[in-house]
C-alpha cells in the first residue's frame with residue numbers, strides 16, 4: 001500500500017505538523033503547550049470544537065517564514081514516504097502573516113522554496129490553496145481573499161474555506177469567493193462534515209465550488225447525491241478524519257463506498273494526519289479492509305484526484321506518468 005503512487009487533495013498545512021515538530025518549536029520559543037499533548041506525545045482533543053482550538057494553539061508557535069519552510073519540508077518528507085506524488089495543501093494568511101499581504105508574500109516564498117526543494121529531492125509536487133476560516137467570520141475572510149487574489153498563479157491554484165461549518169452561512173462568504181474566482185483561482189469549500197446534506201446544497205448554491213471538502217453527509221439526501229454525480233462535483237473524502245472525530249462510528253459505516261457506487265467522484269485524503277493518527281498508507285489499508293478496495297479501485301481514485309487537481313495541464317501530465325499512465 002505504501003508503494004502505490006498517490007494524489008492527496010485535502011491536507012491542512014499546520015494540521016500535518018508532527019507533534020514532535022510543534023513541541024520542538026514551543027521549546028525553542030519558551031511557549032508552554034503542554035496542555036495540547038497527551039502523555040504519549042500525541043495531540044489531545046475531546047471533540048471537534050476542541051480540535052479547532054488545539055489546532056490554533058499548535059499553530060501559535062509557527063511565527064516566521066523560516067518556521068513554515070521547516071514545516072513544509074517535514075510535511076513533504078512524511079507524505080513522500082507514503083507514496084504521495086502530488087499534494088494540495090490548505091494555507092491561511094490568518095496564520096501566515098496575520099492577513100497582511102506583504103507578510104503573506106514572504107511566508108509563501110519560503111513555503112514555495114521548501115516545496116521546490118522537496119520536488120527535486122523527493123519527487124513530490126505541492127500546490128497551495130489559500131483558505132479562509134469560517135468561524136473567523138465573513139469580514140475576516142475578505143483580506144484573506146485579497147491575499148489569495150494578489151498571489152494567484154501557477155503555484156497558488158485555489159481558494160477555500162475550512163473551520164466550523166456550524167458557524168454562519170456559505171452565502172456570508174460570497175464576496176470572498178467571487179474575489180478569488182475573478183483572480184482565476186479554483187474553489188473548494190468544507191461542507192457536509194457536520195452540517196448535514198443541507199450544508200452541501202447551501203455551499204454549492206452560494207459559492208459554486210469545483211470541489212467539496214468532506215461532503216460525505218450528502219449521503220442523507222439521495223437527490224443531492226445524484227446532483228453531485230451529474231454535475232461532476234468532486235468530494236475530498238477524509239474517512240480516517242471522520243471516524244477519529246466521530247462523524248461516523250466506524251470505517252464500515254463511512255459512506256465513501258456508497259457515494260462512489262452512486263456515481264459521485266470521490267477522492268481520499270488524510271486532512272490532519274498526526275491529529276487523527278493516520279497516513280495515506282493507513283487510509284488505503286482501511287479502505288481495502290472495510291470495502292475490499294484493490295489496485296483497480298486505487299488507480300481510479302487517483303485518476304479522479306489528478307483530474308480534479310487545481311494545477312495546470314502540464315503538471316497533471318507529469319503526475320499521470322508517475323501514476324503509471326493508467327488514467
Ligand code: MCF
Nearest residue numbers: 012052055090091092131133162163271
Ligand atoms: O477538515 C478538518 C475538520 N473540519 C474543519 N476544519 C479543519 C479541519 N482541519 C483543519 N481545519 C481548520 C483548522 O481548524 O482549517 C483551518 C483551521 O481553522 C486551517 S486551514 C490552513
Ligand code: ZN
Nearest residue numbers: 162190213271
Ligand atoms: Zn479539512
